[in-house]
Amino acid sequence: MVSNNARRVMAQRARKEEDKEARRRQLLDAALELYRGTSYDEVKMADVAERAQLAKGTVFLYFPTKEALFLALLEEQLFAWFARLEATLARGEERWTGAQMARTVAGSMEGEEPLTRLLARLQTVLEQNVTVEQVRGFKERLLEALGRAGALVEQRLPFLKPGEGVRFFLHVHALVVGLRQLADLTPVVRQVHEAAPHLHPLRVDFSRELTEALSGLLRGLETR
Structure with missing residues (x-):
């Protein structure tokens, strides 16, 4: 007692x-x-x-550091995004096309600018000046989330081989990092673009380019 x-x-x-x-x-x-x-x-x-x-x-x-704070913020944002995406992927049992998967994943990033901006700084900034324990905890949770989401993607896309769902998300990460950096214009570059309309083709529409890049990636896997 x-x-x-x-x-x-x-x-x-x-x-x-x-x-x-x-x-x-x-x-x-x-x-x-x-x-x-x-x-x-x-x-x-x-x-x-x-x-x-x-x-x-x-x-x-x-x-203890600014990096530790923002890595924790990224964790929260990232795993909340994974949870929402997993819920979408788990609805129903029908098979999807690669184009449908690309639209779904890219669409899930809309309105998630803080997340995509933090992802663009993950390796170069946020994983610096933090403890081994914090990074290990993050990586363990990330591996679990990738495994769950990757398995759901493989269920939807029968042309994917076992393990390719996880690799798909690694490509998603790489594309998000690159396209976010291209899409985010510095004040100086924005001023240049506004004064020189002929430079507008250099602008990047993050959502559109991510959708097209993922569609191309999955189309290649489907037709191999």
Whole structure:
């Protein structure tokens, strides 16, 4: 039988955990709000603390570096996207065409600009200056998500061989990174394009180009 003192200790621990999660949630929400309106380089840890209405030192208790904060934000955004996509892929049992799969995956990225922008910085920025434990946890979860989503893609596309569903998502990642970098114009480049209409063919429509690239990739796999 649990004593009253033990119950009080357990209740205090539970409240502390709830408080920790609430502060972590505040910081992630604040970072996302700031990131939506500006760039990664412009977001400062002090700004995040101010937006979350917490002391600056509190940020570093939960996220020792800016990279750690934004890697955690990317994790949240990425796995929420995987969950939504998996739900879509799991509906029904009919087989899909490659074009249908391309439209579905590319369409699922619409409105996900913070996610795609963070993915473009994953290897070069966010996986730097973070702990081995954080990266390992992220990679383990990523492998599980890729396995689930890849299996669903293989069920929909009978021309894919076992394991090619995971490889498909690796190609999706590569295309998202490259196209997002091409689509995001710096203020200087945007000014040049506005002053020189003949340069407009250099502009990249992220969603359209991703759809066409994925369609071409799957068409090649289907006709091999």
